[in-house]
Amino acid sequence: MxxxxxxxxxxxxxxxxxxxxxxxxxxxxxxxxxxxxxxxxxxxxxxxxxxxxxxxxxxxxxxxxxxxxxxxxxxxxxxxxxxxxxxxxxxxxxxxGPDPLLATALSARLAEAGWAGSPVVLAAAGSTNPAANADTARMATMLQAHLNAPVLPSYLCAGSPTPAEAITHLRTKGHTSVAIAGYLLAPGSFSRRASHSGATLTSAPLGTxxxxxxxxxxxxxxxxxxxxxxxxxxxxxxxxxx
Missing domain, CATH: 3.40.50.1400 (Rossmann fold)
Known part of the structure; x- marks a missing residue:
């Protein structure tokens, strides 16, 4: 070694x-x-x-x-x-995070879930540390450039908007189909919460x-x-x- x-x-x-x-x-x-x-x-x-x-x-x-x-x-x-x-x-x-390699993984997970170009809500765990939430916002910008589609950051706790709020915002703008990209490493309570946020589809965590x-x-x-x-x-x- x-x-x-x-x-x-x-x-x-x-x-x-x-x-x-x-x-x-x-x-x-x-x-x-x-x-x-x-x-x-x-x-x-x-x-x-x-x-x-x-x-x-x-x-x-x-x-x-x-x-x-x-x-x-x-x-x-x-x-x-x-x-x-x-x-x-x-x-x-x-x-x-944030990193372009994570944009690659997130886009792959979205494709596996059947994403077809709709706006995306990036669902992160969230933090009381503003710098950590700013990292999520930067990751949303990276993913948006990678997908060439709108991407909004969201936070499952300790931050706003929540995924449900971000989805509502996009639908008030006329988007009937909205996807959630699970900005989470592995399955758990946060990934289950993200999947119940009202999106058209939710991608799996980044995983392996x-x-x-x-x-x-x-x-x-x-x-x-x-x-x-x-x-x-x-x-x-x-x-x-x-």
Whole structure:
């Protein structure tokens, strides 16, 4: 094995399908980079916890958040976990989103759901951190350019508009068909909530799309060129949403 260990930092979910999706995604990452050690640590609800994963490692590690925006978990939970692992030489990658590779994956999931050119509502988890919600808005702009169709950002909690509100707005503009693009990594309560927002169709979460696996490796590769995340001045605590 060569290079620092890639530690994928996942949110965690009570939904077994969501956990299985994360594990399958990381198996794909391993297949794309034989010889790279890839471990996972969960922030909530699932073991191994991030603390447990870091405690078992030695040497160097790059933590790659499997999160689509830089909210509470990136700015608070991950630095807190790293502070308990002074034995590691560790750095933290950027969150996965926004990125053009995610636009590729989102458009593929829409096509699988039968999308045929209608306006799209990008349904993200949402955050009390305005910067994280701004990341979603930037992702909507990227997806709009990729699809050449209108795309509105929306938030399933801790932000507005909600997917249902965004759908209503588009329908008041005369669009009878509106699609939801699930801006979520894996199945769980948020994906179920998105599917009940009143859209004509809803795409599946990003899941094991190859573009997501490649993005994880890209975040890992670019991290040594960046400054290690400072543990001395964490962002003030906010509501623990993505």
């Amino acid at each position: 060569t290079g620092p260990t890639l530690v994928a930092v996942a949110h965690g979910t009570r939904d077994p399908a969501g956990v299985a999706t994360v594990e399958a995604l990381l198996d794909l990452v391993r297949s794309l980079r034989p010889g790279l050690r890839v471990e996972v640590g969960y922030l909530d609800l699932v073991r191994p916890s991030l603390d447990e994963t870091l405690a078992a490692l030695r040497g160097e590690a790059v933590l790659v958040p499997l999160l689509l925006g830089a909210g509470y978990h990136v700015h608070t939970d991950i630095p807190t976990a790293l502070a308990t692992a002074p034995h590691l030489r560790a750095s933290v990658a950027h969150a996965l 799309h190859a573009a997501v696996a490649n993005l994880i490796l890209h975040r890992y590769d670019e991290t040594p060129k960046q400054a290690t995340l400072s543990l001395g001045s964490p962002t003030p605590p906010q509501s623990p949403h993505l």
